[in-house]
Amino acid sequence: MSVISIAIQKGGSGKTTTALNLGAALSQEGKKVLLIDADPQANLSQSLGIEDEPQFNLYSELKKDILQEGGDLSKAIVHTAAGIDVIPASIDLAIVELEMAGLMGREYLISDLLKPLVDEYDYIFIDCPHAISLLTVNALVASDYVMLPLPGEFLPLKGVYGFMRQFEIIRKKLNPRLELLGMVMTKYDERKSMNVGVKKQLEEKFDGKVFHTVIRTNIQLAKAQEAGKDIFSYDRSANGAKDYRQLAGELMERSYSE
Amino acid sequence: MSVISIAIQKGGSGKTTTALNLGAALSQEGKKVLLIDADPQANLSQSLGIEDEPQFNLYSELKKDILQEGGDLSKAIVHTAAGIDVIPASIDLAIVELEMAGLMGREYLISDLLKPLVDEYDYIFIDCPHAISLLTVNALVASDYVMLPLPGEFLPLKGVYGFMRQFEIIRKKLNPRLELLGMVMTKYDERKSMNVGVKKQLEEKFDGKVFHTVIRTNIQLAKAQEAGKDIFSYDRSANGAKDYRQLAGELMERSYSE
Numbered sequence: 462m463s464v465i466s467i468a469i470q471k472g473g474s475g476k477t478t479t480a481l482n483l484g485a486a487l488s489q490e491g492k493k494v495l496l497i498d499a500d501p502q503a504n505l506s507q508s509l510g511i512e513d514e515p516q517f518n519l520y521s522e523l524k525k526d527i528l529q530e531g532g533d534l535s536k537a538i539v540h541t542a543a544g545i546d547v548i549p550a551s552i553d554l555a556i557v558e559l560e561m562a563g564l565m566g567r568e569y570l571i572s573d574l575l576k577p578l579v580d581e582y583d584y585i586f587i588d589c590p591h592a593i594s595l596l597t598v599n600a601l602v603a604s605d606y607v608m609l610p611l612p613g614e615f616l617p618l619k620g621v622y623g624f625m626r627q628f629e630i631i632r633k634k635l636n637p638r639l640e641l642l643g644m645v646m647t648k649y650d651e652r653k654s655m656n657v658g659v660k661k662q663l664e665e666k667f668d669g670k671v672f673h674t675v676i677r678t679n680i681q682l683a684k685a686q687e688a689g690k691d692i693f694s695y696d697r698s699a700n701g702a703k704d705y706r707q708l709a710g711e712l713m714e715r716s717y718s719e
Numbered sequence: 720m721s722v723i724s725i726a727i728q729k730g731g732s733g734k735t736t737t738a739l740n741l742g743a744a745l746s747q748e749g750k751k752v753l754l755i756d757a758d759p760q761a762n763l764s765q766s767l768g769i770e771d772e773p774q775f776n777l778y779s780e781l782k783k784d785i786l787q788e789g790g791d792l793s794k795a796i797v798h799t800a801a802g803i804d805v806i807p808a809s810i811d812l813a814i815v816e817l818e819m820a821g822l823m824g825r826e827y828l829i830s831d832l833l834k835p836l837v838d839e840y841d842y843i844f845i846d847c848p849h850a851i852s853l854l855t856v857n858a859l860v861a862s863d864y865v866m867l868p869l870p871g872e873f874l875p876l877k878g879v880y881g882f883m884r885q886f887e888i889i890r891k892k893l894n895p896r897l898e899l900l901g902m903v904m905t906k907y908d909e910r911k912s913m914n915v916g917v918k919k920q921l922e923e924k925f926d927g928k929v930f931h932t933v934i935r936t937n938i939q940l941a942k943a944q945e946a947g948k949d950i951f952s953y954d955r956s957a958n959g960a961k962d963y964r965q966l967a968g969e970l971m972e973r974s975y976s977e
């Protein structure tokens with residue numbers, strides 16, 4: 462059983478697309494998967510066709526905990542047609558930062574809420590907001606691993622270094638068990654020298670931490686999100702489905718051998 | 720003289736790339752341009768080759784204002800080789816949200832700091848963080864216009880609608896002069912039906928507000944950022960340079976005729 466945060470300090474890197482489709486690929490392999498949408502944009506929820514904000518969501522349960530009324534994440538679980546469970550986000554997550562700011566143990570709210578659920582799933586993925594905010598810190602404190610998806614370009618590469626500085630602080634001060642699972646290249650085109658160059662730089666700097674599997678650019682991934690589906694439910698023969706299936710295989714090898 | 724925020728509630732949409740290269744295109748036309756990096760990621764600063772955080776930056780001056788010591792943005796202005804002025808970001812902008820939270824008039828801090836500078840420039844662009852945070856609200860309160868860059872895909876389209884809900888609240892409660900300048904399609908490929916479809920949906924929904932100019936996908940734009948330059952200093956013949964020059968032309972027509 463592993464809790465994995467999908468995070469990086471750069472927008473549009475493929476966090477949501479990876480949480481959704483890697484989760485779906487593991488579910489295809491018979492694993493029990495829970496996805497948590499911790500981004501106020503609620504893109505993961507929208508990508509699974511959850512258009513209107515349900516009454517119970519990550520915010521509603523966090524808020525109960527903040528008011529000492531005892532939240533219960535199991536109430537917020539939505540079972541999707543594809544067999545993946547998801548805890549939807551809420552636009553109000555944007556204000557929960559201010560509501561948590563003065564609380565004792567504010568970094569442990571998600572970790573405490575997750576405790577009763579961890580044994581029911583093989584993998585729990587948390588789709589993080591793009592900045593290192595109190596919500597992202599909460600997700601990382603609740604996690605065993607963190608995975609960084611990024612396009613092979615200059616600014617996302619900067620986002621890796623920015624993120625890793627925060628990662629070290631969180632490991633030291635808040636969650637010593639947090640491990641870097643690795644970086645995954647997204648929107649990858651091996652004909653683009655910049656993509657190849659960035660991957661090489663990461664392999665040199667973070668020995669053994671860059672996944673061999675790359676996710677190629679594939680418009681079907683965006684079309685599946687528009688249809689409110691994961692790539693396997695939308696088009697199992699697409700490159701995006703092949704790449705995420707391969708990534709799931711590599712992930713299962715990595716998380717068991719750790 | 721116009722202050723224009725570049726914002727949208729979606730990561731990786733092309734905000735930084737547009738602030739940088741649209742600003743540079745206007746500077747090429749002889750306009751005096753100031754760019755302000757209001758994102759703690761500091762991507763705009765990095766894209767102009769400002770690697771180490773200068774002593775004076777947007778945070779240092781905001782902090783002085785918070786402590787009632789009187790900030791002075793003109794101290795933080797860096798003159799770049801391309802003739803564009805820039806006020807760099809700082810990683811500490813990530814904590815300024817919490818420092819501002821309890822302050823009277825907290826939404827007007829950037830607006831107050833900008834007042835002494837507005838008459839020195841033809842255009843001031845503010846590169847916003849991707850979420851609607853207190854920093855983004857500050858930028859929008861200080862602005863005459865807002866421009867939304869987005870790739871023609873499902874999730875960024877959702878980000879437009881999410882943003883416009885906040886935009887209306889800000890206009891009503893904080894800054895009645897704020898106008899929507901328009902949406903700009905980025906990473907656009909007219910052969911992709913999804914790109915064309917999203918552009919059409921926006922044109923129907925926001926009559927006359929979608930720029931005719933589209934910014935095509937062009938890896939030179941990312942390479943220029945890696946080199947710490949705007950696209951005109953890096954490769955004036957690239958598609959990215961042509962598209963942003965055309966966008967500058969269209970912007971000058973729009974902002975004068977408004």
Ligand SMILES: Nc1ncnc2c1ncn2[C@@H]1O[C@H](COP(=O)(O)OP(=O)(O)OP(=O)(O)O)[C@@H](O)[C@H]1O
Pocket residue numbers: 471472473474475476477478479500502504589590591647648649676677678679680682683684686729730731872873874875
């Ligand atoms: N491999 C890919 N090929 C093509 N399009 C992709 C791929 N991965 C992601 N996308 C598209 O790129 C856009 C950004 O991806 P996504 O929303 O997953 O990134 P994110 O890191 O979650 O963004 P944010 O910072 O806003 O949370 C989306 O429109 C998505 O459909």
Ligand SMILES: Nc1ncnc2c1ncn2[C@@H]1O[C@H](COP(=O)(O)OP(=O)(O)OP(=O)(O)O)[C@@H](O)[C@H]1O
Pocket residue numbers: 471472473614615616617729730731732733734735736737758760762847848849905906907934935936937938940941942944
């Ligand atoms: N027209 C384009 N063609 C090719 N690449 C582009 C284009 N516009 C932007 N990019 C690249 O896409 C990535 C995201 O763009 P950018 O950083 O400008 O978006 P952003 O909205 O500022 O992101 P964030 O939400 O992280 O602030 C960058 O690596 C940039 O170089």
Ligand SMILES: [Mg+2]
Pocket residue numbers: 476477478500504505588589
């Ligand atoms: Mg996302």
Ligand SMILES: [Mg+2]
Pocket residue numbers: 734735736758762763846847
């Ligand atoms: Mg940016």
